[in-house]
Amino acid sequence: MSDRFELFLTCPKGLEGLLIEEAVGLGLEDAREHTSAVRGMATMETAYRLCLWSRLANRVLLVLKRFPMKDAEDLYHGVLDVDWQDHMLSDGTLAVEFSGHGSGIDNTHFGALKVKDAIVDKLRTPQGDRPSIDKLNPDLRIHLRLDRGEAILSLDLSGHSLHQRGYRLQQGAAPLKENLAAAILIRSGWPRIAAEGGALADPMCGVGTFLVEAGMIAADMAPNLRREQWGFTAWLGHVPALWKKLHEEAVERAAAGLAKPPLWIRGYEADPRLIQPGRNNVERAGLSEWIKIYQGEVATFEPRPDQNQKGLVICNPPYGERLGDEASLLYLYQNLGERLRQACLNWEAAVFTGAPDLGKRMGIRSHKQYSFWNGALPCKLLLIKVLPDQFVTGERRTPEQRQAEREQAAYDQTPNEPQERKFNKNGNPIKPTPAPAPVIEQPRLSEGGQMFANRLQKNLKAMSKWVKREGIDCYRVYDADMPEYAMAIDLYHDWVHVQEYAAPKSIDPEKASARMFDALAAIPQALNVDKSRVVVKRRERQSGTKQYERQAAQGKFNEVSEGGVKLLVNLTDYLDTGLFLDHRPIRMRIQKEAAGKRFLNLFCYTATASVHAAKGGARSTTSVDLSKTYLDWARRNLSLNGFSDKNRLEQGDVMAWLESCRDEFDLIFIDPPTFSNSKRMEGIFDVQRDQVQLIDLAMARLAPGGVLYFSNNFRKFQLEENLAERYAVEEISAQTIDPDFARNTKIHRAWKITAR
Incomplete structure (x- = not known):
């Protein structure tokens, strides 16, 4: 065999430039870049x-042969022509990977089969021995790449992909591959910072991939030092003595690196479930003395071991997968920016993000950006120098102020040197006056964000007297007042519930997203609430019972007050919160009229109207709903107010329940869904179609002199005219709209119905 070989090094898309630098440094000659390869x-x-030693490659492919091919026969004979007895035993195992198409081969499985057949036929013995297939741990892994009519036949020296270092047996939901993490660290300048004795901190470390890769770079550890199985282990061309020499050299370098005083490398992770897996990964990598992982939130992240230590803050914030993640991600980036400005002055920072627009919301400029791919997702690496003149704040500074800040930052970065000491008249040294700490300001809102904040504050001020007078702490403060900011914003005591209306298809998604981020940035400042208490959901056209379906599983309930009663809301788990704010006037009307009466609440949901009726002195309340979940919630609402007695909860289909009921009631409230097709009910309920039957059944249960209130939020709903022929029907919609819904009078319609 030749003393020199042609190699192909494959890598993730976007890493080619870094890989060629690394490979040349490790001895590769005549290097050229290809797509995802060198x-x-x-x-x-x-x-x-x-x-x-490659920290960036996926595989190292040793080219065995190149040959032209026009069809499958050319492929077979080209592979057959290789002296396979020089590479593997006749009873060995192999796996074949085929990439590319053309020359009559459009199916990679067929191409791989032809390669396998040629190798097996070449090595088949008269006794019948022949290689077998082992896709998991073969003796040889063969790769054939078809490129514009040329076949490139290679032996995979790496075996399993080189990004699999062996330390990460436990991982989080969306981890970075190890070689991508190493590439990000290299682009971020970590090798230089580590050589200078700098520190590294990851405030969202997950299971510690950045930390381990950084530790291996700093300690001069070969990334694949601990790998036991290689693609060349059973290859007949393998030179064990040469491999042993190189491996021993790497072991010695790692031992020397680990013997140095360890650098300060720290990771912080908010999810307690990831702390121990991360620590286990660090231990498997042999870096427990260098790397420590702690539980902590980004908002409280404090990376500095001491005032003089500098280094790199690096992180890969989550990308967001569920509707409503926009708010948590925006505030996460804002918190990250705040912590960088407050606790990491003169450090460098690297933020790897799949949402570059969010990177602009940190309140600090990046001086350089690099494009990467994380799988199929395009990402950006934002490099930041944490210096005051890079801060984007609410105050505009003069050029003189900026120059003073740059000089102060430059002074802070200079090495400690002996300084001339001054003494007072008694001969005692005078301590120098420390430079004042920089004032950290909130990021400035965009023009649109400030306009939105002004509208929120205006609405809040306009409703303040009414809210205080009525004794409520949950109400709507904004409802698409400005068409370009299409959302509803509700206050629930000290929480904010945001429902984003899906933008029309005619609106540019990027513009809609930018406006959403502007609004979310403005909400905490305008309403004076903590960012962690803003919950965002997207409301789209619903069908069936979708609005009642569970969206999350946090199970967190908040207590709010209204008209002297306490109610429980859940802001995270469902599209709706358990309290329809627009029905507040009807609930208050029921409370005023309920004294001594038997109250029936149909489609009761969480029975908030029943709580008001009980508060108003109802003789009894009966609440009917098909959902056990909401009846349990209703029971908690009643118990919270001390109304457990004489308040009945019935699970069942309302129509069927009314047909079988023989009780009388003095006050009835019906707020049906527009449409329902629950598996627990017979047929399908349609409020427009079934209204007459529903109201007739309910009126049959109404005692003489009783009142039925009927309401629904179907925008196209029309009450059947013939109902007015049998009952006294009065539309009271205008009387059931409070000031917080005055901008959206079509939120519901309501009628008062009595017997003639």
Whole structure:
């Protein structure tokens, strides 16, 4: 065999430039870039060194042969022509990977099969021995790449992908591959910072991939030092003595690196479930003395070991997968920016993000950006120098102020040097006056964000007297007042519930997203609430019972007050919160009229109207709903107010329940869904179609002199005219709209119905 070989090093898309620098440094000659690969010439020693030391490659492929091919027969004979007895035993195992198409081969499985057949036929013995297939741990892994009519046949020296270092047996929901994490660290300048003795901190470390890769770089550890199985282990061309020499050299370098005083490398993770897996990964990598992981939120992140230590803050914030993640992600980036400005002055920072627009919300400029791919997702690496003149704040500074800040920052970055000491007349040294700490300001809102904040504050002020007079602490403060900011914002005591209306298809998604972020940035400042108490959901056209379906599973209830009663709301788990704010006037009317009466609440949901009736002195309340979940919630609402007695909860289909009921009631409230097709009910309920039957059944249960209130929020609903022929029907919609819904008078319609 030749002393020099052609190698192909594959890598994730976007890492080619970094990989060619690394590979040349490790001995690759005549190197050239390809898409997701680097090609060059190397000795066997260099090939082994690349396997052991490449932090960026996926695979190291040793090219066995190149040949032209026009069809499947050319493929078969080209592979058959290789002296396979020089590479593997006749009873060995192999796996074949095929990439590309053309030359009559459009199916990679068929192409791989032809390659396998040729190898097996070449090695088949007269006794019938032949290689077998093992896709998991073969003796040889063969790769054939078809590129514009040329077949490139290679032996995979790496075996399993080189990004699999072996330390990360436990991982989080969406971890970075190890070689991508290493590339990000290299682009961020970590090798330079580590050589200068700098620190590293990751405030969202997950299971510690950045930390371990950074530790291995700093300690001069070969990334694949601990790998036991290689693609060349059973290869007949393997040179064990040469491999042993290189491996021993890497072991010695790692031992020397780990013997140095460890750098300060720390990770912080909010999810307690990831702390121990992260620590286990660090221990498997042999870096427990260098790396520590703690539980902590980004908002309280404090990276500095001491005032003089500088280094790199690096992180990969979550990208967001569920509707409503926009708020938590925006505030996460804002918190990150605040902590950088407050606790990391003169550090460097690297933020790897799949949402670059959110990176602009940190309140600090990036001086350089690099494009990467995380799988199929385009991402950006934002590099930041945490210096005052990079802060985006609410105060505009003069050029003189900016220059003074730059000079102060430059002074802070200079090494400690002996300074001239001054003494007072008694001969005692005078302590120098420390430079004042920089004032950290809130990021300035965009023009649109400030306009939105002004509207919120105006609405809040306009409703303040009414809210105080009525004794309520949950109400709507904004409802698409400005068409370009299409959302509803409700206050629930000291929480904010935001419902984003889906933008029309005619609106540019990027503009809609930018406006959403502007609004979310403005909400905490305008309403004076903590960012962690803003919950965002997207409201789209609903069908069936979708609005009642569970969206999350946090199970957190908040207590709010209204008209002297306490009610429980859940702001996170469902599209609706358990309290329809627009029905407040009807609930208050029921409370005033309920004294001594038997109250029936149909489609009761969480029975908030029943709580008001009980508060008003109802003789009894009966609440009917098909959902056990909401009846349990209703029971909690009643118990919270001390109304457990004489308040009945009935699970069942309302129509069927009314047909079987023989009781009388003095006051009835019906707020049906627009449409329902629950598996627990017979047929399908449609409020427009079934209104007459529903109202007739309910009126049959109404005692003489009783009142039925009927309401629903179906925008196209029309009450059947013939109902007015049998009953006294009065529309009271205008009387059931409070000031917080005055901008949206079509939120519901309501009628008062009595017997003639």
